[in-house]
Amino acid sequence: MELFLQFITGGLFFGGMYTLIALGIVTIYKSTRVFNLAQGWMVTLSAFMLLTLVELLGGIAGVIAGLVFGALLGFGIDRLLMRPLIGQPLVAPFLLTIMLAYIFEGINILVWGSMSYEMPIKLPGESLRLGSVVVGHSLLWGIVAAVLAFTAFSMFYWRTLMGRVMRATAEDHQTAQSLGLPVKGVFSLSWMLAGMLSVIGGLFLGVVSGVNMLMYQSLLGAISVVLLGGLDSIAGAIVGGMILGLIQSLVVGYLSPSLADVIPYIILLGILIIKPYGLFGLVRIERL
Amino acid sequence: MDRPAGIFDIRYEQDMAVIRTAPQWVCLIGFLILLAALPLFADSYFLSFMILTGIALIAVLGLNILTGFAGQISIGHQAFVAVGAYTTAVLMDSFHWNFWATVPMAGVAAAAVGVLFGLPSFRLKMLYLTMSTLAAQFIIMAFFSHAFPDYFRAVSGIRVSRPELLGIDFRENEAFYYVVIGITVIMTYFSRNLVRGRLGRAFVAIRDNDLAGEVIGINVARYKLYAFATGCFYAGISGSLHASYYRMVNPPQFPIDVSIWYLGCLIVGGMGTTIGAIFGVFFLRIIKEFVTIISPILADLVSPLDAPKIGPGLGIISWALVVVLFLIFEPRGLAHTWEVLKSRFRHWPFKFSI
Numbered sequence: 191m192e193l194f195l196q197f198i199t200g201g202l203f204f205g206g207m208y209t210l211i212a213l214g215i216v217t218i219y220k221s222t223r224v225f226n227l228a229q230g231w232m233v234t235l236s237a238f239m240l241l242t243l244v245e246l247l248g249g250i251a252g253v254i255a256g257l258v259f260g261a262l263l264g265f266g267i268d269r270l271l272m273r274p275l276i277g278q279p280l281v282a283p284f285l286l287t288i289m290l291a292y293i294f295e296g297i298n299i300l301v302w303g304s305m306s307y308e309m310p311i312k313l314p315g316e317s318l319r320l321g322s323v324v325v326g327h328s329l330l331w332g333i334v335a336a337v338l339a340f341t342a343f344s345m346f347y348w349r350t351l352m353g354r355v356m357r358a359t360a361e362d363h364q365t366a367q368s369l370g371l372p373v374k375g376v377f378s379l380s381w382m383l384a385g386m387l388s389v390i391g392g393l394f395l396g397v398v399s400g401v402n403m404l405m406y407q408s409l410l411g412a413i414s415v416v417l418l419g420g421l422d423s424i425a426g427a428i429v430g431g432m433i434l435g436l437i438q439s440l441v442v443g444y445l446s447p448s449l450a451d452v453i454p455y456i457i458l459l460g461i462l463i464i465k466p467y468g469l470f471g472l473v474r475i476e477r478l
Numbered sequence: 479m480d481r482p483a484g485i486f487d488i489r490y491e492q493d494m495a496v497i498r499t500a501p502q503w504v505c506l507i508g509f510l511i512l513l514a515a516l517p518l519f520a521d522s523y524f525l526s527f528m529i530l531t532g533i534a535l536i537a538v539l540g541l542n543i544l545t546g547f548a549g550q551i552s553i554g555h556q557a558f559v560a561v562g563a564y565t566t567a568v569l570m571d572s573f574h575w576n577f578w579a580t581v582p583m584a585g586v587a588a589a590a591v592g593v594l595f596g597l598p599s600f601r602l603k604m605l606y607l608t609m610s611t612l613a614a615q616f617i618i619m620a621f622f623s624h625a626f627p628d629y630f631r632a633v634s635g636i637r638v639s640r641p642e643l644l645g646i647d648f649r650e651n652e653a654f655y656y657v658v659i660g661i662t663v664i665m666t667y668f669s670r671n672l673v674r675g676r677l678g679r680a681f682v683a684i685r686d687n688d689l690a691g692e693v694i695g696i697n698v699a700r701y702k703l704y705a706f707a708t709g710c711f712y713a714g715i716s717g718s719l720h721a722s723y724y725r726m727v728n729p730p731q732f733p734i735d736v737s738i739w740y741l742g743c744l745i746v747g748g749m750g751t752t753i754g755a756i757f758g759v760f761f762l763r764i765i766k767e768f769v770t771i772i773s774p775i776l777a778d779l780v781s782p783l784d785a786p787k788i789g790p791g792l793g794i795i796s797w798a799l800v801v802v803l804f805l806i807f808e809p810r811g812l813a814h815t816w817e818v819l820k821s822r823f824r825h826w827p828f829k830f831s832i
Contacts, residue, residue: 225605274806281551282805284605285745288553288738289801296795303787417609452620455613462598462610 195325197443198436203329203398205435206336210391211412212419212427213343214384220360220422221380224272224283228291229388230409235294236260236385237309237392237401238302244310253311256389264385268378295406304403309396332394339390340428347424356380360422411438411454418461420471429469496670513659517652525651527767532662533719535759538743539669539752540712545741546750547673548705549685550599551608554615555740558710560732561588562717564622567636567727568629577641577722581661584718585711591618592710599702603688615734623729635728638721658719665712670752672708681705682750735794742801748811757812762797769796 211229218226226232239259244252271290275283313331317324347353359366359376367373395405415434419426438453467473487493497503517525541555562584569575569583595614599607623632630636640649641657672678680701683691692698721727739762747758769792776792777785804811 271802271806278809281604282809284608285551285741286802286805289742289745289798289805292735292738292794292798293802296791296793296798298791299794300787300791303784304790413609413612417606421605448624449620452616455616458609459598459613459617462602462606462613466598466602466606 193443197439199325199329199333201436201439202432203332203394203435204439205432206333207391207395207409207431208412208415208434209336209428209431210339210387210394211409212415212431213339213424214387214391215412215416216419216422216424216427217343217380217387218384219416221356222272222283222377223280223363224287225421226287226384227284227413228287228294229384230406230412231291231294232260232263232385232388233391233395233409234401234403234405235298235392236263236389237396237405238298238307240311240389240392240396241302241307241309241401249311253389253393256393257386260385260387260389261382262385263388264381264383265378267385268381272377272381273374291406295403298403306400306402307396308400309393311393311397313397326398328394328397332398335390335394336428336431339387340424343424352379407451411451414454414458414461417458417466417468420468422472423468423470426468426470494674496674510663513663514656517655522651525655527763529651529655529658529723531759531763532658533716533723534740534743534763535662535756536665536719537713537716538740538747538755538759539665540709540716541740542709542744542749542752542755543669543672543678543681543712544705544709546744546755547678547685548681548702548709550596550611550702550705551604551741552611552709553608553734553737553741554595554611554613554618555709555713556732556734556737557615557618558588558592558713559717559720559736560618560622560729561591561710562714563721563727563732564630564636564717565714566718566721567638570638571636572629577639581715581718585714588714588717589707589711592706592713593703596703596706599706600699612734615737619729619732622732632729635726636721638725638727640722640725654723658723661715661719665715666752666756669712669755673752677701677704677708685750739797742797744811745801745809746804746811748813751811751813753816754811754813757816761812762800765796765800766793769793 211233214229214232215226218224218229236256236259240252240256243255243259246252247255267290271286272283275286313328317327319325345353347357355366355371356376356379358369358371359373363373366376392401395401411434412431415427415430417430418434419428419430434454434457437457438450441453442450461468485499492498497506516528520528537555537559540558541552544555545551565584565587566577566580569580570577575583591614595610598610602610622630627633640654673681680691680696681704683694683696684698684701684705688698691701720731724731743758743762744755745758746761747756748754770789773789773792777788780788808815
């Protein structure tokens with residue numbers, strides 16, 4: 191029972207991290223129809239950047255600088271790489287994000303090397319004791335951050351004017367443009383939001399499991415979260431993320447650790463065969 | 479289908495021919511002779527460069543059929559190469575087959591696995607199908623790493639011996655070069671012809687507009703599976719040669735990075751053209767070798783602490799950056815540049831051609 195609780199909290203934490211990444215992918219996909227495969231790599235890059243910034247500026251200022259970096263990263267990607275591809279078939283930006291992932295990996299190796307670092311941030315609070323079970327407080331912080339991010343995004347999309355503009359853009363680019371909505375601005379904004387989400391993800395992942403080059407191997411699994419929850423569904427990101435995190439943690443705990451890297455892809459293949467548009471995704475009726 | 483002035487097709491055979499003019503025949507035969515004579519004057523470094531390029535080229539030709547012609551983007555191609563490599567290795571190691579018999583078997587096995595992972599294409603397209611190939615990459619590699627340890631021996635790797643035929647020993651690179659180049663030339667020939675026939679036209683129709691393809695009588699789902707089968711058959715052949723060249727097969731040889739690299743080759747060369755696949759592979763291979771040469775020089779310039787980062791870092795950035803630049807500035811790839819150059823040459827001194 192104690193082990194089970196441990197696995198559950200661990201699973202929820204990784205589910206939260208998957209949620210943060212999936213939120214980034216969904217935000218970009220919703221408004222630009224570009225599937226950002228590089229989101230996991232962006233998280234790794236942000237984690238390394240946070241490392242340097244926190245060492246330079248200290249705790250809170252470093253995290254704020256990190257968020258600014260994330261926004262700038264997203265803005266730069268949109269302005270320099272995605273803008274020239276507007277009007278080309280959607281395959282082109284998708285392929286570009288794949289290649290972008292490798293550029294980030296190369297930058298990581300060039301600047302920080304392939305060593306493992308510890309994030310020099312201590313989250314406030316102490317480990318929680320539930321009977322004989324010890325739950326790390328950084329895990330809880332991660333889960334809370336994911337839930338907060340989900341709530342904030344839902345509120346943003348459904349309650350604010352900008353959120354409405356973004357939903358309108360997601361509906362149809364040309365109609366939105368002809369109604370006078372700032373479509374290009376929405377594209378930039380979604381990339382900036384995704385960049386900031388990657389910084390938050392990088393922060394908590396870095397605190398819990400250290401910053402190293404192996405991160406994107408595991409973060410690539412977030413793709414199956416996105417497909418599980420539905421490509422354009424914010425709620426799908428958190429539900430899918432938590433489901434995957436729990437399944438992965440329980441399988442690793444009770445069956446075999448060597449399955450850890452395959453679980454997301456088995457789920458991915460299953461969801462593609464059974465329900466391709468995910469749990470909450472918009473079903474586009476198409477005959478093939 | 480731009481042609482030099484004064485060439486008229488007066489018979490159907492002429493109209494369908496791949497090689498049309500006398501200069502093209504001269505170029506082709508000269509090039510084949512050059513390829514055949516290469517081991518006489520090239521050093522061992524260049525020979526191994528050519529062998530590895532040939533092996534990669536076969537895989538990229540397969541990916542070109544699948545992605546370039548049929549439009550099904552695959553980011554798990556190296557896993558199908560692994561299927562071919564493991565077929566050859568296991569058949570030779572555990573069942574004592576002859577190498578030459580395992581080569582077609584490797585292709586068939588990879589094609590079968592490819593069809594299996596192409597099955598979701600009955601319901602899916604584009605992005606979703608790409609995701610199923612991503613799943614294929616990780617599931618296949620996990621299968622080789624953890625299943626049947628008696629046969630796959632993931633920890634120690636399987637040793638593969640190089641072949642022998644009619645008393646010729648292919649253990650030396652000079653001899654093995656002919657095996658690789660021979661198979662590469664044959665596969666290139668098939669690829670060039672396949673896409674001009676019924677199958678290739680059906681692929682192009684599916685890529686350009688699957689609905690219209692269905693309407694004019696193409697069974698889209700079946701032809702997508704054909705595309706997977708053909709593309710993965712190429713991958714299997716490539717894997718078979720890969721196993722034989724390295725004399726060893728183990729799971730870390732087949733990472734997802736190489737799958738993406740194959741895709742990069744296609745983008746650089748130009749999707750949907752056979753010549754593009756060749757250009758792309760050579761271009762990225764040359765960049766790779768160039769980085770291997772200059773990174774020790776650069777490593778001397780920086781502090782010893784940073785020196786080990788230069789090689790792997792530049793190795794990844796260089797090709798990824800090149801592919802990104804091609805995507806933005808020349809999406810049609812080197813094949814298009816080559817066509818423009820040829821056309822300039824033909825129409826000189828007039829400028830209004832392209």
